[in-house]
Amino acid sequence: MTAAAAKTRAALIPLFLIAMGVVGIENALTRYFAVAKWSEYGYWIISIVMAGFALSGVVVALFRDSVARHGVILRTILPAAMVIAAAVGYQLVTANAFNPLQLQNPTTWPDQVKNIGLYYATLLPFFFLAGLYISLIFVLNHREIGRVYGYDLIGAGLGAALALGLMFVVHPFLLAPVLLIPLAISTLFQPGKLNWLGAGLAGAALVAGEAILFLGAPPAFSEFKAIYAPLNTPGSAVVAEIRQPRGHYLLLENFTERVDADVSNNAGLMGIAGPPSTYGLYRDGNRIASLPKAGPLDAAYAPSALSAAPYALRQNPDVLLVGLSGGYRVAEALTLGARHIDGVEGEPVLRHALTHGLGPSPALRSDPRVTLLDGGPIAAAWRTGPNSYDVIDVSADFVDAAPANVTGVTEEAMAAYLAALKPGGALSISVSIRDFPVYALRVLATAREALLAKGISNPADHVLIYRSAWNARILISPTAWSPADVAALQAWCADRSFDVSWRSGMDVVAARAGLFNDLPSVSFDTGQMTSTGPDDAIANEVAAVLAGRPSPSSAAFHLRPATLDRPAFYSSLRLEHLDTLIKRLEVLPQAEIGALVNIAVLGQAIVIALLVLAAPVLFRRRAGGTKERKRLWPALYFPALGLGFLLVEIFLIDKAAFYLNDYSSAFALVLTSMLIFSGLGSMIAGNCARMPKAASLIGLIVVGAWIAAMLVGAEQFMMTSLDQPWAVKAALVVLAAAPVSLALGLPFPLGLIQVGDGRALPWAWGLNGAFSVVATPLANLMSRDIGFSSLLIVAAGLYALAFLVLPVAAPARRTAPMFEPAVPTDPFRDIPEPAPAALDPFPGRNSPSQTSPA
CATH class of the missing domain: 1.20.1250 (Growth Hormone; Chain: A;)
Structure with missing residues (x-):
């Protein structure tokens, strides 16, 4: 190996470690956003990262000669500067008073925009320095671009793997202190005479950086997260904790935690007990399930629950449960007379809790009537084959329990469910209507496509809808619902003060007089109610949606079916009506805000990209008198x-x-x-x-x-x-x-x-x-x-x-003098003839915040 090649190899080890550390810090920042804020706001981290890299590229382009001349000393001091910039930036990010909910308030959003600007101001220095360092390595090792770039990408890839691995053992708020270490130790492998100086500076910077992070105000959950109130309830205790890349899980015990079941207001009159006390399981500060306390699962409330109707229509059914809600859905189904239950739990930690328990919460007791299936709901329906179930029951909390669960309510999933049902069987899907009734209409549009694909020409005859004030249940059958089924559902709902929102041939106007739960139609454009008396916003549009015709909501929202190619459940907003969305920002569900954040980040990114694209107009003449080609x-x-x-x-x-x-x-x-x-x-x-x-x-x-x-x-x-x-x-x-x-x-x-x-x-x-x-x-x-x-x-x-x-x-290769004008010899240079080069450390790579559910 030549001396030049040996120096190149030596320079690649620090590059490898720097790339690893930079990706690690980026992961730490996005995990902080997912846990303390909401994950969609982590997109700003990506914007800041690439803005820093792009800016450093432009600076190196404009001041190439000076950067190259002082390349070795810059390479020596930059790791220490990066450690300090990362520590200060992370600490200031966690101290930022940004509140996403206030972005949706017309009177408070200007202050939150300022807070977003502070995120850029505090983090941009670190990512600018990182980009500058990586470009220097290319400048000083220009003869092996492919190899240098390969080390850079592999370091970034292993950095991502390292950060993800650390999430199993390190609290998400403590990732940054650990991931400063690769940045600091990179100086130990620097070639040349100044490695001792770089190592000393980096060591001192690491001590100072760790002191900043550990002695400053600790990061905490923001007050708008679901976990904030129960975590700060008197007597509340964290009884179990799991740290994983998919999320930070906390199991809480306090008097507020109960089974999250939609039960009838008439339960007391019917002599039915309410939902029992439970533990509450939170992932990244969002509640995902109730977990049982020691002893038999108490599901005495089941006959009054909104989810119970299919079990009244189909006695002693064979059931596929999609989402087990900590085991309580199993107990409900058994209480309601299920003969056999196949259960699917898509959230891995919830599934582990069912089989092994979680902290003081016990595992689901073995029962010959219950089988827990592997894989997702589509796999379960395919595996069991046709004519297997009387009831397929999709739990109310299934979609929100894990990001991958959205595929369970797609057109392909419903087609698989319908194929697995026995003749006369029922598919039951729960939809929350407390934010937007439009979600129920989207599920209906998806069901329509699945029924049409099965050869059913009139989907309206195969759908029943009933609801409470907060949730709707959509019942879909491969065979038309009989008059007896309709009568049984109406009687069952009347006993519990639930409303039937759709049956074939329903007189929607006449049904309004007997409503238990008013659900008024509201114009999204104006925010005004369009009805003057009792109303059912879902019932008003069901016939049009099932017939494939435009409905009032279709003008303001997308009612398109969800598919595996386009599975997003919370994607009803028509982004082309951006002015209306901004005016009605305060009523938008939090789950829909991610699309608007994407638009904001896209706007910022386009501005940055255009500025970088225009950078050549700023290029000066080279010192040798020639112009840039x-x-x-x-x-x-x-x-x-x-x-x-x-x-x-x-x-x-x-x-x-x-x-x-x-x-x-x-x-x-x-x-x-x-x-x-x-x-x-x-x-x-x-x-x-x-x-x-x-x-x-x-x-x-x-x-x-x-x-x-x-x-x-x-x-x-x-x-x-x-x-x-x-x-x-x-x-x-x-x-x-x-x-x-x-x-x-x-x-x-x-x-x-x-x-x-x-x-x-x-x-x-x-x-x-x-x-x-x-x-x-x-x-x-x-x-x-x-x-x-x-x-x-x-x-x-x-x-x-x-x-x-x-x-x-x-x-053609040029000689050394053409790479750089003649300058006095720099005593710190250990590699001659630097050619200007720079490279994106992670070009075109997706960071964790770009697809994190958290």
Whole structure:
């Protein structure tokens, strides 16, 4: 190995550790947002990260000569500066008084916008310094771009894996102190005479940084989180805790925790006891289930619960329960006379609590009538086959219990349920109407498509709807409901003061006179009620939705069916009516706010990207008297790569989440696999520098073939292998990510080689970073409104564009004097002839906040 090559290898170890630490700090910040705030606001972290990288690329481009001249001393002191900037930034973030709920209040939102600005001001220095450091490594090791880039990506991938692994043992609020360490120890591996200085500075910075984090005000749950009030109730106690990448779980005991069941107001008159006291299980500050206390499960309240009607219509049923609510749904079904129960629990911690218990909460008692199935609800319906169940019961808290659970109420899921029902069987789906009754209409639209796909020409005859003041139950049958069924449901509801909102042939106007629970129709545009007496907003629109006609709500909201390609449950807002949404911001459900956050981040990202795109107008003449060569292709090539990579990655994460029935493990597998295999692809690119166009063509063919295979066969393959063990499916996910990731690792270093020397090199890095942050909110909005398959179609076009604009021939190497004007020798320089180069440390990669449910 030559001396220059040895120095390059030595410089790559610090780069590896810095990349690991930067991704780790980013993970720590997004986990803080998920736990203390709401996860959708973590998108701002991505915007800040890429803004810092893009800004550092522009600065290196503008001041290349000075940066290169002082590169070694900068490389020596930057890790210490990064440690201090990260510690101060994280501490100021946790002290920020940002309150998302006040963003929805017209009188308080200006102060919250200021708080958002403070997030940028406190975090931008760290990510700017990180980008500056990584660009320096490329400047000082310009002869092996592919190898350096590969170490960078692999370090980032392993950094993501490290952060996720730490989440099993470290409290999410304490991740940042641990993840400062890779930044500091990177100086121990710095080559050259100044490594002792860097190590001393970094050590002192680490001590100071840890002191800032541990001696400052500790992070805490904000007062608007669901856990805040019960956690601060007198006598409240945390009786169990679980730390995992998918969330921070706390089991609370206090007098406020009871089974979250919608029971009749007439329960006392009927002599039925109310829901019993329980433990409350919270994930990232949001309540997801009740867990039982010691002793037999008390489900005496079951006959008065809204969910009980199907068991009255179908005596002694065979039941598929989707979502077990800590075991209480099992106890309810048995109390109501279920003969046999197959149970599906999609949330992994809830499932573990059922089988092994959680803290003082016992496991579900063994019962020969109860079988707990593996996998998600679609897999369960497919596995059992047709004519298996009298009742399929989807619990009220199932969708909100885990991000992957939204696939359980898609068109494909309902088709699987209908196929698994016996003739005359009933599918029962609960929908909350306390925020927006429109969610019930969306479930109806989805049910209509599933019934039509089964060959049923008149879906209205196969649907019954009944409700309380807070929730609706939609009953769907593969056979038309009989008059006897309708009469039995009406009598059952009347005894409990529930309302029937739909039966075939219903006179909606006449039914208003007998309503127990008023549900007025409200205009979203004006906020005014459109009815003057008792009303049922759901009943008013059911006939139109089941017939596929426009209804009053369809003008303001999307009533489209949910599918596996477009599964988002809380995606009813029409974003094209942005002015109306802003005016009615205070009434929007929190679950819908994520789309508006995406729009805000997208707007910021576009501004940043346009500024970076315009950076060449600021480039000065080079010291040698020559001008920068004007080239258009980098302005198309590098944005296309930044956008395309993320679109592919987000598609893979979503499909893996459905396949594995767990978003967190899907994210970890896809992110780590894509970064590592892309890094390996970058190393290969270094050997293809003389044939960039041919290498790019091979990569394009691989990417195109992979995309075609995903669009044509991925869903069918997943459906037929859903019953495989988790480890097998995880291996298949990695296997699916490997070839496309290798191919995606080629274009970026090939493009850098073509750019050659000059300020265009760090500008290309800035472009890639800037458009990567554009891709994140753009991909989320596309998948929400168009579908995940659209991400692959657009990505294919972007990579084709990149191939077309990439020049055919690699630039000829220039001699050392042309890389840099003559300057006095710097005594700190240990590597001669630096060529200006910079590179996005994590180009086109999706950070954890970009798909975190939390």
